[in-house]
Structures are given as structure tokens and as C-alpha cells.
Amino acid sequence: MLSPIAYKVKGVLKLNLLVSNNMQTVQKVREYESCDVALSFTSALIKIKNKxxxxIIIDNIDIQVPGAVSVRDYLREKVDSTSDVKVFKQKIIAVWSVKGGAGKTTTVKRIAELFNKNIKVLIIDLNFQDGGSDLSYMLELPVIxxxxxxxKEKTEQSFLNALIQYKPNIFVLQAPPKRNLVPHIDKQDIETLIKYARKRFDVIIFDLPNEYSKVVESVFENSTKRIIVSTGLISEAKRIKELNGDFTVLINSTNKSWKPFFADFEHYEMKDIKKVLNGAFL
Structure with a gap:
């Protein structure tokens, strides 16, 4: 019997292990989610000792593993869980604000929590500042x-290892506690992060720094929804008008004097935040 396995470790998004030497079975299981594959008992033992x-999913191989499931039961569970689910179009949501203090990070948290528990959400925090980001404090995340x-490596595995599970369906790639831990980030880095994230998440939400930069521009270019959080000041409206592309403005203010300044934009008050997502899987 193989040694018992710790199935839950906060902060790491773990893969499944499929024990099978049937390539058709491997392809079928991978249609639902990524997994490592062991072709034999010996190979499985080595992998489990090191990761x-x-x-653990077993396909007609005579071994006993605590908590393991058969391929048949695994596939049945996947079919049952998706049979009544509507098609969900993957979303990449960029959340930005012209200035600090607008409530951007709180908005990111609210949007992530609006999706139902069957939707896998990833928050990528690009607010790099010494002492840690607002999101890390708000969600009470560990430092690492x-x-x-x-x-350090920019690999898919290092991406998975850097994720923190905040809720069963919400993961976070948090900002570093010090800015110098990420000396440089460019368009290629953004596109690589999105590539890895799209393989495993239905919704990717970027919490962006307030200053407009090439990084912010790159995230906007790759997003399906661009949200600007504003306190309703005329100075903010003027800056937003200078931007290219389609944006939805979320007004975080109880003062109604903002309305004439934002009439040219698609806009909602914060209390109507659900309308921004068009009710998708909320």
C-alpha cells in the first residue's frame, strides 16, 4: 500500500496523478483537467514520494492508494458535474483606477466573489509596493x-507553485512584499502569465497599479472586460477620455454631482456592480 497523501496544502495548486498505461484513457482524463501520468506502480510510487x-486516479492497475478513485468513477463525476452547466466563456477582467483611494482593490475582491463556486477564478495582483499590497492585507494572505x-524561472510549474488558494474556487497570485523582488515586468511576462492562467481558470482578474504604463496597456490589450473604478471627479473623467478602447466605469461615490461628467461612458454605480458582468454565472 502506498503511503497516505496530504491532499490539501494552502498556497499550492496541485495536479491529479493518473496511473494508467492506456493512452486513450490519458487523453480522456486530460480533456477535463491537466494531470501527471504514471505508467506503472513503480512510476506512481516515485512520483508520489516526490510530489x-x-x-490519485487509477486505471485497471492493481494497487491500493488511500483516497484514490477509479477512472470510471472520476469520469462519471465529471460528466455529472457538467451535464447541467451552461457554456461559460472565459473572461479576463482588468480593473484599474486613475488614482489611489478609489476602491479598486475592494472592487476586485467583490467581483471575484460574485461568481458562483463552480467558476474557477484567479486574481493577479500587479500592485508592487514595499511593505506588501492592499490586496494581500485585505485577504490576509501569507507573505509567500x-x-x-x-x-525566478518563469515556468508553468513555478506559476502553479506561486498561487495561493483564498477560497475553494478563488486563487491569488499576489504581489511581492518588496518591489525589488520583481525588478522588471514587460508585455511578454503578462502574456505568459495569461497563457498559463487560461489553462486552469475560467476568470482571470487583474488588480492593476494606478499609474498608466506599458504593463497596464498590455493587460488592457489582452482583456475581455476593462473596468475603471472612479470616485466621480471631473479630473478622472478627463483622463479616462484620453484612453483608447472600450471601458466600463464603476462610480464609487455617494455624491450624484458626477453624472454630467461621465455621461459619455458606459457607467454604473457601485451598488449595481453585478450589471457590469451582465449577470454571467453569478
Whole structure:
């Protein structure tokens, strides 16, 4: 019997391990989610000793593993869980504000929590500042892991290792506690992060720094929804008008004097935040 396995470790998004030497079975399981594959008992034993897995899936191989499931039961569970689910179009949501103090990070948290528990959400925090970001404090995240750890290798596995599980369906790639832990980030880095994230998440939400930069521009270019959080000041409206592309403005203010300044934009008050997502899987 193989040794018992710790299935839950906060901060790491773990793969499943499929024990099978049937390539058709491997392809079928991978249609639902990524997994490591062991072709034999010996191979499985080596992998389990060196890596923690979320679930062990066994295909007609005579071994006993605590908590393991058969391929048949695994596939049945996946079919049952998706049979009544509507098609969900993957979303990349950029959240930005012209200035600090507008409530951007709180908005990111609210949007992530609006999606139902069957939707896998990733928040990527690009607010790099010494002492840690507002999001890290708001969600009470541990100091590590963080995005700076991904930058050391920039591999898919280091990306997975840098994620923190905040809720069963919400993960966070948090900003580093010090700015110098990420000396440089460019358009290619943004596109690589999105590529890895799209393989495993239905919704990717970027919490962006207030200053407009090439990084912010790159996230906007790759987003399906661009949200600007504003306190309703005329100075903010003027800056937003200078931007290219389509934006939805969320007004975080109880003062109604903002309305004439934002009439040219698609806009909602913060109390109507659900309308920004058009009710998708909320």
C-alpha cells in the first residue's frame, strides 16, 4: 500500500496523478483537467514520494492508494458535474483606477466573489509596493508564495507553485512584499502569465497599479472586460477620455454631482456592480 497523501496544502495548486498505461484513457482524463501520468506502480510510487497530488486516479492497475478513485468513477463525476452547466466563456477582467483611494482593490475582491463556486477564478495582483499590497492585507494572505517566485524561472510549474488558494474556487497570485523582488515586468511576462492562467481558470482578474504604463496597456490589450473604478471627479473623467478602447466605469461615490461628467461612458454605480458582468454565472 502506498503511503497516505496530504491532499490539501494552502498556497499550492496541485495536479491529479493518473496511473494508467492506456493512452486513450490519458487523453480522456486530460480533456477535463491537466494531470501527471504514471505508467506503472513503480512510476506512481516515485512520483508520489516526490510530489503531492490533489487526487490519485487509477486505471485497471492493481494497487491500493488511500483516497484514490477509479477512472470510471472520476469520469462519471465529471460528466455529472457538467451535464447541467451552461457554456461559460472565459473572461479576463482588468480593473484599474486613475488614482489611489478609489476602491479598486475592494472592487476586485467583490467581483471575484460574485461568481458562483463552480467558476474557477484567479486574481493577479500587479500592485508592487514595499511593505506588501492592499490586496494581500485585505485577504490576509501569507507573505509567500508571491509573483516574484515565478519570475525566478518563469515556468508553468513555478506559476502553479506561486498561487495561493483564498477560497475553494478563488486563487491569488499576489504581489511581492518588496518591489525589488520583481525588478522588471514587460508585455511578454503578462502574456505568459495569461497563457498559463487560461489553462486552469475560467476568470482571470487583474488588480492593476494606478499609474498608466506599458504593463497596464498590455493587460488592457489582452482583456475581455476593462473596468475603471472612479470616485466621480471631473479630473478622472478627463483622463479616462484620453484612453483608447472600450471601458466600463464603476462610480464609487455617494455624491450624484458626477453624472454630467461621465455621461459619455458606459457607467454604473457601485451598488449595481453585478450589471457590469451582465449577470454571467453569478
Amino acid at each position: 503531492r497530488y490533489n487526487k 508564495p508571491h509573483i516574484g517566485m515565478w519570475f
